[in-house]
Structure formats: structure tokens, C-alpha cells
Amino acid sequence: xxxxxxxxxxxxxxxxxxxxxxxxxxxxxxxxxxxxxxxxxxxxxxxxxxxxxxxxxxxxxxxxxxxxxxxxxxxxxxxxxxxxxxxxxxxxxxxxxxxxxxxxxxxxxxxxxxxxxxxxxxxxxxxxxxxxxxxxxxxxxxxxxxxxxxxxxxxxxxxxxxxxxxxxxxxxxxxxxxxxxxxxxxxxxxxxxxxxxxxxxxxxxxxxxxxxxxxxxxxxxxxxxx
Amino acid sequence: xxxxxxxxxxxxxxxxxxxxxxxxxxxxxxxxxxxxxxxxxxxxxxxxxxxxxxxxxxxxxxxxxxxxxxxxxxxxxxxxxxxxxxxxxxxxxxxxxxxxxxxxxxxxxxxxxxxxxxxxxxxxxxxxxxxxxxxxxxxxxxxxxxxxxxxxxxxxxxxxxxxxxxxxxxxxxxxxxxxxxxxxxxxxxxxxxxxxxxxxxxxxxxxxxxxxxxxxxxxxxxxxxxxxxxxxxxxxxxxxxxxxxxxxxxxxxxxxxxxxxxxxxxxxxxxxxxxxxxxxxxxxxxx
Numbered sequence: 001x002x003x004x005x006x007x008x009x010x011x012x013x014x015x016x017x018x019x020x021x022x023x024x025x026x027x028x029x030x031x032x033x034x035x036x037x038x039x040x041x042x043x044x045x046x047x048x049x050x051x052x053x054x055x056x057x058x059x060x061x062x063x064x065x066x067x068x069x070x071x072x073x074x075x076x077x078x079x080x081x082x083x084x085x086x087x088x089x090x091x092x093x094x095x096x097x098x099x100x101x102x103x104x105x106x107x108x109x110x111x112x113x114x115x116x117x118x119x120x121x122x123x124x125x126x127x128x129x130x131x132x133x134x135x136x137x138x139x140x141x142x143x144x145x146x147x148x149x150x151x152x153x154x155x156x157x158x159x160x161x162x163x164x165x166x167x168x169x170x171x172x173x174x175x176x177x178x179x180x181x182x183x184x185x186x187x188x189x190x191x192x193x194x195x196x197x198x199x200x201x202x203x204x205x206x207x208x209x210x211x212x213x214x215x216x217x218x219x220x221x222x223x224x225x226x
Numbered sequence: 227x228x229x230x231x232x233x234x235x236x237x238x239x240x241x242x243x244x245x246x247x248x249x250x251x252x253x254x255x256x257x258x259x260x261x262x263x264x265x266x267x268x269x270x271x272x273x274x275x276x277x278x279x280x281x282x283x284x285x286x287x288x289x290x291x292x293x294x295x296x297x298x299x300x301x302x303x304x305x306x307x308x309x310x311x312x313x314x315x316x317x318x319x320x321x322x323x324x325x326x327x328x329x330x331x332x333x334x335x336x337x338x339x340x341x342x343x344x345x346x347x348x349x350x351x352x353x354x355x356x357x358x359x360x361x362x363x364x365x366x367x368x369x370x371x372x373x374x375x376x377x378x379x380x381x382x383x384x385x386x387x388x389x390x391x392x393x394x395x396x397x398x399x400x401x402x403x404x405x406x407x408x409x410x411x412x413x414x415x416x417x418x419x420x421x422x423x424x425x426x427x428x429x430x431x432x433x434x435x436x437x438x439x440x441x442x443x444x445x446x447x448x449x450x451x452x453x454x455x456x457x458x459x460x461x462x463x464x465x466x467x468x469x470x471x472x473x474x475x476x477x478x479x480x481x482x483x484x485x486x487x488x489x490x491x492x493x494x495x496x497x498x499x500x501x502x503x504x505x506x507x508x509x510x511x512x513x
Contacts, residue, residue: 053406072411089401091404094396094400098393105408106409150404
């Protein structure tokens, strides 16, 4: 079976600084993985490279059998490969409802946008309560919900979440964890980047762990099956 | 009383003019984070294109205004492509593009001088006749400007608030990466914002072309005023820019009455410096 996402020997970085030194990773259509490791080990860079915010200098990325290496970000979103970035402030001067409506921007996502909007509000009732609030006035947890909500509005076929629980209280973490579990159960494959291994492990069945180790050639070491 | 009303009307005309100019400048600033110093030159080119189509070709002033608007918009797309897009990733984008757009201004002004020559030109008014406003006679063309400016500003505002494309422009202005991650084509959004802004400048030039003379340097004074307006308003929303435009228009009209034409620019700048000292984020900007 061909994997849904296949990252092969990817090298990428910022200017002269190379962060990924030939990294490979693949994920099947039915699975979800977690990536963990300390700061500065290229987890975020990997996601940025997959979503093409950072252009790889070598290697290839295939999504659903199609080579997407070096394609523009909108083309990747159109294909359904969605990245919810870290510590997201989104669009500070936009209201929640406006942001979520806008997030269904791609042609593919505009189909059934209303249904997905209802689903997002059902998943995060707090967003429904604050529809007209500006994003910059939201708390960290609410921003994270909005960020994930936006990603869901893009109609993801594979969803990459970058540290969804960064800086959140244990209670909010629990709440978000449950929501992420729901998303996984609804059949969307996930790649979740976390520093909090406890969080990832507590959501096994939904997310299988994958360790990240810094080596001469960075690559995920292994994927422990639950 | 008559002088007061006449001054108010004159302020309203100036305010409409500045609002049209400054809204385009502000759109580029909020979307791209770039100050377009070629905005005045684009206005001038719009006026010359309008003159060519209307007078030299003989297609009439309405066709002239349309051609001036579209022509300036197209040139805007070319400018964005050639001298702004290559510097998106540059850390000094603001400074570099200040220089490149200044260079474009010089090219456009010299180019206009070569193409259209030094003779003063003027467009016929879009509508003939006079209209009485508060007991003052103003030309129907100026009255048209008074109506057109708010209509265009409201249309632009509705576009950025309600339409998908307009919202995507605001999104790009607030967070480029996040906009790209929901599928917005950021370079395309930049080009569109620049095109709309340039078209607005061209339209202003074409309308102004029958009030003032069309010369290669005609854009520099409105550009300075539009910059004052945008900074005065607080470098932000369309609403504050429009508000500041009318405020500056009225202030200028009254300054002309009180201190005379000669000292008015000086007094305006002095006022702007004072406002920025007291409210560093502009008169409508949030503290």
C-alpha cells in the first residue's frame, strides 16, 4: 500500500543554516503519529517544509501518490494537507466567525463549509459563544481552538498540529486532547508535534508515538505501535 | 457666514480627494507593509492616460476616466512585479521598497515628460454646469467627486469586510504564514492589493485632471498629503484613514483662510508633528 504522506531524504533549513539533514518519514492513510523531542530539533521545520512555508533543498515529498515537493502552499492546502502552526495568533483583527469562514478558502474546502463550521462549533462550544470576538482578544487556549478550527475548515485529509498544547493549563490540555481524539476518531489522520510526551501517550489509541532523535542524519527513530 | 460655508465646502472637496488617494496608500501599507512612494506618480499617469484617451483619441471624458483607472492599475501590477516582489523575503523590505518606489516615481515623471511633453493639459469636466451647495456655487464635477469618494470608500470597505477575496487581503496583512496555510496565494494577494491601490490613484488623477492642470509633477503634492493623512489617521484601518482624510481636508481649508496659502503646508506638518507627539499611534490609532 502506498503511504498517504511520504517524506524522502528531505533537506531544508533557513538561509545557510540547515536544519533537516536528509529526513525520511511516512504515514499511512489510516494512521496518526506523534512526533516528540526537545526544542530546536527541527520538528516545526519539518512541518513547515511539508506545507511548503520552507522550501526543501533536496529530497522529495509525496502526498497521496502525487509529488508535492516545492509546490506553492495554496496547492498543498488544495490537496488537503493542512498544517496548524505553532503558537498561533492567526489574524488578530478578525472575528472568530469571520476567520473560520475565511479558512474554507480553497476550492475543495468551500464545498460543505457550512456543515464543517457547525462541526467546529460543536467541537469547540467556546468558539460558538465568542463568534464576534476579535482573535487578538482570545486566551491562549481559545486561540489554539481557533487554530485547530481553522485547520478543520480547510477540509483536511491529513492534519498536522504543531504543539497544540504549548503553554496551556492541565485542564485546557485535557479539553484539547479530547477534541484531538474526536478529530482522529472522525477519520482524519494526524501528525501531532509535542514536547509533552505524557500528553501524546495519554492519547494513544488515537495517536501512536514516534520518537525524534538528533543524529548526524535527523530522522524519526522508530514508531512504537500502541 | 458665507466664508465659513465656502471654506467647509472647499474642505469637503479636498477631503474627498485625500480620502481617495490615502485609501489606496493605506491598503498597500496594511497588506504588504510597504509604503508606496510611487502612489503620486501613478495618480499622474492615470491623469495623462485619461487625457490621451479623452482628448488625443477623442473618446470623451468618461472613457478617459475608465482608461486612466485601469491603466494605472495595470502599471501598478507591473511595478509590484518588478520592484516589490523581488524583495518580499528581504529583512529590509520597507527601506528597499521605499527606494525602489522612489526610483519608479522618477522614471514615471521623466517618462511622462518625454511622452506627453511640457505643455499644461487639462481634462474637460465629467459633468458640466454648477451646483449650489450651502449657498455656494461649485462645479458639478467637484460635486461628483464629493459623491464618488464616499461611495468608492464604502465599496472598498465592504469588499475587505464581506467578500472572500477582500477578507483574504486583510488576512495576508495580519499574518502571511497563516494566510498561506489556509490556502491564500500570498503573492497574488499582494499583486491584487497593489493593483486596486494603483487603480484608485489613477482614478483620483483622472478626476483631478479637470480641476487642476495635468503635469508630470502633479502627483507629488497629493502624495505628501496622503502620507500625512495615513500617518495622522494611525496607519491602520480604512475607516481611520478616511476620517483623517476629511479632517485634514477641513483643517487645510481653514488654514488657507487663516494663515494663507503660503504657510498652510508648514502649519499642516507642524500640526502633524504635534499630534504624533501627543498620540504616537495617530489620531484614531489605539494607544
